Amino acid sequence: MSFYRKYRPQKFIDLIGQDHIRTTLINALSSGSFSHAYLFSGPRGSGKTSSARLLAKALNCQGRVLNKESFEPCDKCLSCKEIMTGANLDMIEIDAASNRGIDEMRELREKIHFAPSAGRFKVYIIDECHMLTKEAFNALLKTLEEPPAHAIFILATTEIHKVPPTILSRTQSFEFKKASQEDIISLLKKIAKAEKLNIEDQALGLIARLSFGAYRDALSMLDQVGSLQIDEKHQISLSEVQAVLGQTAEGLAWEFCENLAKNNRLALMELVEKIYFEGKDLENFITQVITIFRVVLLKKADLNLDSEASKEDLKKIAEMADLLSLEKIVLIIEKLSEIIGKVKTSILGQLPLEMVVFELTSNQEIAVKKEVVQEIKAEPEISIPAEIKITSPVIEMKAPVVNSDPVINKESNESITGAKAPTPSVDFDKWPDVITEVKSQNNTLAALLGGTVVQKVSSNQIDLAARFKFHADQICNKKNLVIIEAAVLKIAGIPYKVDCIVDKNLEIKKPVEVEEAILNNAKEVFEL
Template identity: 35%
Template sequence: MSESNSPGLFGDEPDGGYVVLARKYRPKTFADLIGQEAMVRTIANSFALGRIPHATMLTGVRGVGKTTTARLLARALNYKSGAINGPSVELDPMGENCQAIMESRHPDVFEMDAASRTGINDIREILDSVRYAPVMARYKVYIIDEVHMLSTQAFNGLLKTLEEPPPHVKFIFATTEIRKVPVTVLSRCQRFDLKRIDSERLAEHLASICAKEGVKVDTDALALIARAAEGSARDGLSLLDQALVQKPGASVSAADVRDMLGLADRGRVLDVFEAIAKGDAKAAITDVRNQYDSGADPTLILRDLLDVGHEAARAQALGADARIIGGADWVERVRGLAEQLSPAQLSRLWQMLLKALEEAGKAPDPIAAVEMAMVRLCAAQSLPPPEEAARLLRDGASWTAGVSPAGSAPSAQKSPTVNAAPAQPVANKTAGETPAVQAQPPAHTVDSPFQTFEDVTKAVAEERDIELELALERLKVTRFSPAGEVVYIAHPDQPRDLVRQLKAFLEERTPFEWTIRSTTESTAPIESLADRRKREEARALEELKRQPFVAEALKHFPGAEIAKVTQPVEDGGGDVAPFPQRDAPAPSPARKKEADR
């Protein structure tokens, strides 16, 4: 591997000692920055138009180039060469101030690490020096790295100067935790969000560095490193440095990188996913255990399964336009999964894998959690998709593995199908006997805790969700099916999120998806539960007024009104105060609130 001989550049060792790749190939011009074209274009336009902000905020994940961009921006603001004397993003050839700024020794460019200098006294040093003009450069530039680490007092001390700095001063801030920076500071800065570098773009960058270093690394190995870097160029170069020492003088393969990172073989992960798709728990658990015994991290196996599910879903949604990175066999198998599984099944697998990843992180034995996840995932493949389950419950059909539903088109996916109940009665045709009819079970036999809409309202009342209960009691329902359907007449006064609240409440208590929709038409007058209750109360009141004793009392007390009608205790005996009946629940808080109105 070649050595860097440039003296002192970005901290390179002047004696020719080895310099890690992350330092050796640190960008020296804006053209070297990868994946940040939008930011560079904005900076170039601001220079051309003379609209240069006095404060800039750079944010992004670790290793995307925040500190490097800050130094490049300081060079650009103070760029001066034989042909150019003004701010410029074209930093080639090196300007008069460039070398000193790159080596962090220029008297007009101050770098401060807020992680180690967080107090108000550190900021006072900056505020005291701001009033003086630059010594050599065009601007005084203050670079504060990890600015979110400053104390509250330090931020407050900086605010006034940050709002109205002298014309010769520029501030450049960098942070990985933009949410921890006070909004009063953010509002005074021009913000740039540095993007994560795309894995494919990062792999190409690593390949170009390997060519410059004269080393051989397989394309698949570079792809694994780029994926593990998670969009960070510095992390990618550090991992490449580590990979290059795995086989000195020989080509580094994907298997070497997998061993180094503790990753599972992608082909074996695909075997596991295919076993899950077939519902073969034995094969899935065996493959997972074999990978674990070979050194694969259990949580990384789940992450790789998530990647496979994501690629299959993209291939399914985008079709031929989906770009799948990998060999021909890999692409063919992923597209095969996309054809085999339905969108609902892929979505369900994704959600279950996410849950399994969370459980594996908390479990005392992660591999046990992964194996239990395989059992659940394979068992889920024998269940119908959610939308099919709702239809089956509504139609009273049964679910049988491997049998197509009567009268339905064959499914393209290789998953269990339905066996519907007969639509017509089946008669016993023996001569001289009365036909015995076996009818299709009615819809009300669906195993649901809600057979009527009033059951739903009672359940909401038991949960003491007063606002939802009030909304449901005023709702005029035109159709209710315990199999998962509610149709109601829309009203302008109903809560905006009524459908979301009701759907979430029902689906938490039933094993199927609910369809809730509004309509503006009704063949007959519809009354809400509140309307019906008021009508029954009014009828009971009129019946009470016709009682001789009550009529006589009202006659002797002109202007008196009956405030409330309650039922007496049937087995109380003697003169007792009226209480609600034992089999009738006490009025819910929502009904009391409605009555008060």
Template identity: 45%
Template sequence: MSLSLYRKYRPQKFKDVHSQDHIKKVLVSALESGRISHAYLFAGPKGTGKTTVARILAKAFNCQKGKAEPCNKCQSCVEIISGKSLDLIEIDAASNRGIDEVRELREKVKFAPSLGKYKVIIIDECHMLTREAFNALLKTLEEPPAHVIFILATTEAHKVPATILSRCQQFDFKRAKIKEIVQLLSKIAKEEDFKISSEGLNLIASLSDGAFRDAISILDQIKSLNLTQNKEISVKEIRAALGLGKWESVYQLIGYIFQSKQDKSFDLIEELFVQGIDFLNFNQMVVSALRRILLLKMGAQTNFEQEDENLTEIVKKAQAIAPDKILALANLFLESQSQIKTSFILQLPLELAIAKSQLLLGQDILKVTANKETSNISDAAADRKTPYQKATEQNINPVLWEKILNGIKPHNHSLFALLKDAKPVIIEENKLVLAAQFKFHKEKILQHQNRVIIEQTLSQVLGRDLLIDCILLDKEKIKQEEEDMLLSAKDLFGVEEQDE
């Protein structure tokens, strides 16, 4: 069985570690001066080199040449590289997270190193330890044996107790830049003797989310495309092999959404489903495209490091789409990202996002309920109508109104209760008109502090700034409409009035 590329090209010296110069400089300086700490915490995203640097550091501590850079030739270095060293203990806290494992570890560290100067303990994903396990570890960190060094690694440093953090030297690993990943992938491809297009390398780098390990793993996966033919692997072949969507499909979907062509949007999603497209990745591409359009629309001077094969298309979209619409759409597809992971119907979250998008685009926030025959009423006659009369023709979608209420509830329960009894009437220019049942309710809603809460929530939910006004409900009109509906129902079902 051949060795995977990410293991084969795993750095074995500090000089081979990419994108973490700020960390290498401090560690090498500490090793050269002999200022060694008893505990280190490496924090950062997955695949950025935390465990790799921890192993290099362990080799440097016990290297028999006594230099900051491990020699990888002495007995101590060779044993650590081969995984046979008794002076290096690695623990995966995700599967060994209890107090019993930590107690066992405390017993092991009492023994002196077998070969080197130090016994090094690497605890990977340390944030997964239980509270009891952390408490048991704390005593050892407070008063560690002179021959023991702890290196904790985590992707979620905020979950590590403050008492642990305060006893460690913390180093924050950063994501790699696209350019750095492409350079490494190009070097590996050359050494492995296979060809891949520059567009393909950029695509792999963008999919890795700044993680060298993920990028090399993807490269290893598509390497087989070149085994039978000595030709360059194209970006099209990589997309097909990984089941990725195309940027053309992404911009096509966005275009359909902004043109309110829901039928074509749904047809496109169904077509992508039949093709076996990875909808999680496709949704990420949609969000990424919307982000690009929004940044360009807002005049941001940003050089996108992801593949820019459709930059011209992005600029065209930026000219035609309002920022508030782009922002609202981006939020919708961000919500669908987490839903795709758990949905038993793969395409459903995307289809729901498309359907909801029509409610969030400009005047589509309002649902017209009046008959089309009344659309010929003159502007002069419409201007004479009261806000409540206009409510018979237009009202806010009930799903959105429920979302607005839920956004207000955590801030003010009393205001939430008042608005539950009120009705959204109409949006006139930049003002939302509400209708309350009682004068007292109207006055409370229009109080300054309540208006601020409502207007801020409207801005968050609708993606646009609206002012608030409130009127009293026309109770007589409501009563008359209810009586008319009752009479119509009686006529329909043939119910006769009973004499008392």
């Protein structure tokens, strides 16, 4: 028998993390003033169905009738034993997901008037009641308004907002909450001891985190990893649990986060490739990264809400919070959350994560480090007279220079250039040679340059135009500019600065060369 069925709560004292519900139900049973209809709502695996069965068992417990001071079911009488095995005729469980129509509710209305077979009450448990149709809810409504004295309804749902207000107003509503990690770890330790499982505390902590507050999920995972224990001496390790549950090593997630905080694109791309080709679940990996950056966000905002991290992890979190701005952390979480469902549908599973890495490491405006900001602030200020700052003649004096006769400027520029500097030797004809030189260093960058056009060549600068902002950002990256400008110097023999702007109306004259460059790059990557 699976753990979540074997260790289903059989006493109210076994309900973990739901003290407010347990206290209310115990008081109702002790006083005898219970309602004819209850509504249990909350996330999956939080104990709604188990509590419904426990309440049904307590209501019909024959031992509790004899001992009126007791609120716990005795688990010894015939009624308790039948409910525990699912053979009691007075507890009717209805799965609303598969019995959601009006016909099923009409059948219930017809049978509800029959007296219980053995117990005091006939208890109807309607699980996932939000799946009922509108007509089925209307049919159930009349029964809830005027139920027989022997009938008690317990409705359970994970989506209470889908339950009509008319139903809500006729039931006592109890909201179940997610379990805390401490409660889940405590339960896992208790069950591991009962099952004689020797498992590391770190492994139990991982199971608790992956359950996301659901008791049933935690017990199912513990049941799954329990088969790893060969004998009593063997201790189930964290790495073994990670392998069974398809989790990447937490160290890789921390390494990814630290490199992202440092804007280290090369290390990030290598990590993504490693994780993908090792067959790890990228969706789980992204979830781990988001979880870490959530704690970094809380640290940056001075909200120390997580006390589960170790001292070593807290040190790493503090370092990342110092490197990143609040806006950048929010952007990282947003971008990673957007792709978490795309990695399974993408042609190349790692591609969505790689694109986000490029985007996050290219956004220089947000990723500016504090040292750079301090350098900018420390630059000497140029003293300008106050009257020049506030008066308009400065603007008026600049205007005629900008709007002067272009023919005159051209002649003067040519004369000056001829006297002081050599004529620029990089033009439209030699730009392909520059791309070829870049290709020897970086195939991807060469492919990006193949999709650009040289718009202007001045005495010391080459202005490029690209159709997409992402391409322009990649070209203007400091590391890439070093490669491009070195190639220009080698071909032209003169140093030039390179800049790239975005022109959405740009028409590429030689798309075939760009496609060939990208295709050759892909072949080299996949060793075709």
